[in-house]
Amino acid sequence: MHRTGENRMNATPVEESLREAAAGAIADGTVGVVIGYGHEAGSDVATPLFARTPEQARGLVFDATCVGNLAIYLPKPEVRALGRTGLVVKGCDLRAVNVLLREHVIEREDVFLIGVRCAGVCEPPLHKCTVCPVHDPSGCDVTLGDSVEQPTADASRANALVAEMEAKSIEERWEFWKRQMTKCVRCYACRQVCPLCYCKRCIVEKTTPQWVETSPHLRGNLAWNVVRAFHLTGRCVGCGECERVCPVDIPLGLLNQKMAGLMEQWFDFQSGLAPDEQAPFTTWDPNDPEEGIL
Amino acid sequence: MTEKKTTAAQRDGTDWQPRIVAFLCNWCSYAGADLAGMSRNDYPAAIKIVRLPCSGRVDPMFVLKSFERGADMVLVSGCHPGDCHYSSGNYHARRKLPAFRELLGFMGIDPRRFKISWVSAAEGNKWSSLVADITEEAYALGPFQEFPKCTAPEKTG
Numbered sequence: 001m002h003r004t005g006e007n008r009m010n011a012t013p014v015e016e017s018l019r020e021a022a023a024g025a026i027a028d029g030t031v032g033v034v035i036g037y038g039h040e041a042g043s044d045v046a047t048p049l050f051a052r053t054p055e056q057a058r059g060l061v062f063d064a065t066c067v068g069n070l071a072i073y074l075p076k077p078e079v080r081a082l083g084r085t086g087l088v089v090k091g092c093d094l095r096a097v098n099v100l101l102r103e104h105v106i107e108r109e110d111v112f113l114i115g116v117r118c119a120g121v122c123e124p125p126l127h128k129c130t131v132c133p134v135h136d137p138s139g140c141d142v143t144l145g146d147s148v149e150q151p152t153a154d155a156s157r158a159n160a161l162v163a164e165m166e167a168k169s170i171e172e173r174w175e176f177w178k179r180q181m182t183k184c185v186r187c188y189a190c191r192q193v194c195p196l197c198y199c200k201r202c203i204v205e206k207t208t209p210q211w212v213e214t215s216p217h218l219r220g221n222l223a224w225n226v227v228r229a230f231h232l233t234g235r236c237v238g239c240g241e242c243e244r245v246c247p248v249d250i251p252l253g254l255l256n257q258k259m260a261g262l263m264e265q266w267f268d269f270q271s272g273l274a275p276d277e278q279a280p281f282t283t284w285d286p287n288d289p290e291e292g293i294l
Numbered sequence: 295m296t297e298k299k300t301t302a303a304q305r306d307g308t309d310w311q312p313r314i315v316a317f318l319c320n321w322c323s324y325a326g327a328d329l330a331g332m333s334r335n336d337y338p339a340a341i342k343i344v345r346l347p348c349s350g351r352v353d354p355m356f357v358l359k360s361f362e363r364g365a366d367m368v369l370v371s372g373c374h375p376g377d378c379h380y381s382s383g384n385y386h387a388r389r390k391l392p393a394f395r396e397l398l399g400f401m402g403i404d405p406r407r408f409k410i411s412w413v414s415a416a417e418g419n420k421w422s423s424l425v426a427d428i429t430e431e432a433y434a435l436g437p438f439q440e441f442p443k444c445t446a447p448e449k450t451g
Contacts, residue, residue, distance in 0.1 A: 052416075073370075077395065146437070170404060174402025174403065174440065175404065178444070212355075219442075222441075223358055226355075226398075229397060230394060233393055260397075262393055263393075279316070281389055281393075286376070289392075292395065292410065293388070293392070294428075
């Protein structure tokens with residue numbers, strides 16, 4: 001099944017330098033494993049590739065199919081057992097790594113970051129790519145690829161989908177989400193794929209008391225999706241993986257965008273732009289707004 | 295206040311009464327409610343009080359669970375900013391809880407059903423008038439049926 005890079009014709013210059021950097025880091029013992037993207041026949045997105053030898057690093061690829069966020073692997077004990085982790089990151093993935101660093105799930109010396117400049121993945125580019133503030137990942141150990149023009153931030157474009165939803169009446173919003181949440185089958189794929197859902201024991205698995213009803217009916221589904229969105233408030237970096245993997249296409253990214261927009265509006269905070277930032281819910285200010293408090 | 299309640303119920307044509315769950319901090323709001331009682335202030339009995347150490351202790355899940363179990367309105371009340379017994383619990387609540395209310399509103403759950411207030415231990419009168427006001431609002435909003443209603447599919451057998 002595995003189609004290695006050696007078989008892939010015409011490696012791009014970025015891929016050549018990526019393979020070289022990865023193979024070098026493995027060969028000189030800097031890392032025990034490099035996690036990057038590889039191609040697998042039959043998959044229309046690049047699949048994760050764990051390279052533990054310089055030869056395996058020849059299979060690394062980087063193109064528009066490299067959608068996934070590989071930061072998900074960093075906290076996992078079975079991955080850490082392989083030695084220091086080398087990780088191929090796009091700008092958006094680096095934001096997730098920054099949150100893991102800020103929350104001390106991993107420390108900087110545990111990872112060797114191979115940043116790749118990226119103007120956006122997928123054809124046509126994903127929404128997150130069109131509004132991405134970090135085309136050029138900074139703070140990596142190695143950064144590869146041609147420089148990419150960074151468009152100026154356009155908050156109205158970033159929040160367009162949220163604004164559209166907010167323009168609806170509260171009844172319409174309820175009907176919309178009711179329809180969406182009814183579809184949920186509680187597979188928790190959104191949680192499994194999220195690089196920031198690293199709790200060893202998730203609140204839905206806690207049964208004394210049972211905070212979230214586990215059977216897939218609307219009430220439990222609402223509770224699960226509300227709690228998921230709220231646990232990611234001020235943390236979510238908008239990589240959009242939850243929405244991509246949702247088997248029933250619930251627009252989970254919309255909830256995350258709403259909360260991320262709120263954090264930006266209230267606290268001028270964008271998650272994951274630096275490893276030493278202070279998340280809004282871990283701090284406070286005596287001058288915080290008092291609106292809506294009786 | 296008893297008079298207000300009667301008129302609201304009559305207007306509705308039913309004997310329905312709202313259920314308001316209130317999470318009060320031990321140090322200010324609970325003491326404020328206590329003072330209202332000791333001062334013989336009259337206020338509607340629709341409110342059910344849960345005493346917590348601090349408004350910062352309120353997990354949004356408490357609010358959601360209350361709605362699931364049939365609350366028509368939820369109130370969280372704590373010390374005024376600057377007066378927290380644990381110095382910063384209410385400052386944390388002031389960031390978390392309004393954000394949670396925004397999330398509820400975004401999902402189509404009426405944010406007017408989730409109240410946040412600061413009531414100090416000396417504000418027995420504020421407490422009784424606050425409860426009277428929000429009870430009146432809960433009557434106006436009517437029963438909150440969306441949440442409890444959307445339970446498991448019809449049970450068979």
